[in-house]
Amino acid sequence: MTTTNRDFDRIARAWLDLMPDEAPDRVIDAVVKAAEATPQVRPHFGRVTRRFRDMPRFALVGVSAAVAAVIAGLALLNLRPTANVGTATPTAGASPSTIPTGTWTAPKDGISFYTPSGATSELLAIVSTGNGDHLFVREQGFPVDRTAFLSSITAASDSEVVLRVTSVAPLGGRGFGSGTPVSVDGVAFAGCKLGDLGRYRWVLAADGNSMTLFSLGDACPSREVVLARLWTRNPSTPTPSP
Amino acid sequence: MRDIVERAMRGDREAFGVLVVQTSDRLFAIAARILRDSHLAEDALQGALIAAWRQLPALRDPDRFEAWVRKLVVHACYAEARRRRSWAANVRILPVDGPAAPDELISVADRDALDRAFRRLTIEQRAVFVLHHHVGLALVEIAETLGVPAGTARSRLHYATRVLRAAIEADAAPVASQGRLA
Numbered sequence A: 001m002t003t004t005n006r007d008f009d010r011i012a013r014a015w016l017d018l019m020p021d022e023a024p025d026r027v028i029d030a031v032v033k034a035a036e037a038t039p040q041v042r043p044h045f046g047r048v049t050r051r052f053r054d055m056p057r058f059a060l061v062g063v064s065a066a067v068a069a070v071i072a073g074l075a076l077l078n079l080r081p082t083a084n085v086g087t088a089t090p091t092a093g094a095s096p097s098t099i100p101t102g103t104w105t106a107p108k109d110g111i112s113f114y115t116p117s118g119a120t121s122e123l124l125a126i127v128s129t130g131n132g133d134h135l136f137v138r139e140q141g142f143p144v145d146r147t148a149f150l151s152s153i154t155a156a157s158d159s160e161v162v163l164r165v166t167s168v169a170p171l172g173g174r175g176f177g178s179g180t181p182v183s184v185d186g187v188a189f190a191g192c193k194l195g196d197l198g199r200y201r202w203v204l205a206a207d208g209n210s211m212t213l214f215s216l217g218d219a220c221p222s223r224e225v226v227l228a229r230l231w232t233r234n235p236s237t238p239t240p241s242p
Numbered sequence B: 001m002r003d004i005v006e007r008a009m010r011g012d013r014e015a016f017g018v019l020v021v022q023t024s025d026r027l028f029a030i031a032a033r034i035l036r037d038s039h040l041a042e043d044a045l046q047g048a049l050i051a052a053w054r055q056l057p058a059l060r061d062p063d064r065f066e067a068w069v070r071k072l073v074v075h076a077c078y079a080e081a082r083r084r085r086s087w088a089a090n091v092r093i094l095p096v097d098g099p100a101a102p103d104e105l106i107s108v109a110d111r112d113a114l115d116r117a118f119r120r121l122t123i124e125q126r127a128v129f130v131l132h133h134h135v136g137l138a139l140v141e142i143a144e145t146l147g148v149p150a151g152t153a154r155s156r157l158h159y160a161t162r163v164l165r166a167a168i169e170a171d172a173a174p175v176a177s178q179g180r181l182a
Helices: A005-016 A025-037 A046-054 A057-079 A221-227 B002-009 B013-035 B038-058 B062-083 B108-119 B123-135 B139-146 B150-172 B174-181
Strands: A102-107 A121-129 A132-139 A147-157 A160-165 A182-184 A187-189 A197-204 A210-218 A230-233
Touching: A005 B108, A005 B123, A005 B150, A025 B013, A025 B038, A147 A221, A160 A221, A197 A221, A210 A221, A221 B150, B002 B013, B002 B038, B002 B062, B013 B038, B013 B062, B013 B123, B038 B062, B062 B123, B062 B139, B108 B150, B123 B139, B123 B150, B139 B150
Parallel strands: none
Antiparallel strands: A102 A121, A102 A230, A121 A132, A132 A147, A147 A160, A160 A197, A182 A187, A197 A210, A210 A230
C-alpha cells in the first residue's frame, strides 16, 4: 500500500498532535526562580555601547552619520558588478546578473559527488563571459575534473537569479557530471537534466567576504543541495573557466 | 513583544518572566515531540530558558527572540538525549494528557507504527521532522535553526519521512507484520 504525500503529512500531523502542548507550571516557576538568582552574561562590547549611550546627542548623530557613510561606501564597493561590467552580452530576454563574480568556497558538509575521496571543500565559480554569466561547482584540489552544474545565470531581480543547466556531460572525465546524483549524508538526490531551471536569492555579507544562496525552487535537487548555503570568498584562487 | 524582549535584554526579570509564559507552551511542545518524553522535555526546556536568560544580552535581533530560543531548546534536546545514554531504550510512554486526536485522523495501528519508527531516528532527524511538520518551518529556516546547511536539513527530513512512511505502509501490509514485530 502506498501512502501519498498528502496522506502522510496528514497522518504525521495528527500523530504529532497527540503529544502534550502545555508546559507544566513547575517548569515556568523553576525558570523564573533561577533567573532571579542568575546574572546575565554581558557581551564585551557592553562598555562601548554604554559609552555611546552616554554620549551627547549631537556627537552621537555625527558618529552615526560617519558610520552610515562608511557602510554605504562599502556596500557600493561590494555590490558593484566587477568583471561583468561591459563584458556580458545579454541574450534575448536575459539581462546581465549582478551576482558577485569570482570564486567562493564551502566545506563538503556531508555532500558526496560519488568520486574518490580527497577533496575537503567545494569551489563555486561565477564567471562572466562574452555569452553572459555562468557558474559551476568544482571540488577543491581537482582543477581538471569533477566540475558540475554548469549553468547560465540570468538576473530575475536585484538579488535573485535564475540558473539554467547548460551541460550535463561529464566535464573532465571520471564519469562525474551534472547528471550524476549527489548524496548528502548517504541520501541521494536526483541529478540535473539539461535546461533545468532554478531560482536563487543571493545575499552578500556586509564585508563582501561571504555570500549565502537561498533556493527559491530548483528543478535539479542535486544542484540545490550543493548551492544553497553559505559560501566564503576565495580571493587566492583565480577564476577558472568551465 | 519587541519591547518586552528589549527590557529582558537589559536585565528586567519581570519582562523575562512574561516571555517565558508567552513562549513556554510552544517550546515545550517542540521538546516533547523531539524527545518523546515529557520529563526529559521539561528538563530540556528548563535548561534552554535559563541559558536564554543568561545569554539574552547577546541577542542581536530582538524580533528574532522566539527563533533564537527555539534553537536553544533544540540544542538542549540534543544534550538531554545524549546525556541519557540509555535514552532510546527507555523511552517512557507519554501521559495521556495531551489533546485527544480525532479517531478518524489516525488509526491506532498507524500511531503504534509511527511511535516505533520514530524511536529508530537519530535525535537530529527527529528535530528536523518536528520543526517541519509540527512548527511548519521551511527547510531554510530549519537549517538556520539547527545551524546546518540546507542540504543536510533536507537529507534528514528525507530520511525521517522515508522511515516513518515505510512504517505506516508496512503496517498496512498484512504479510509484513510478523517480521516487523520480531
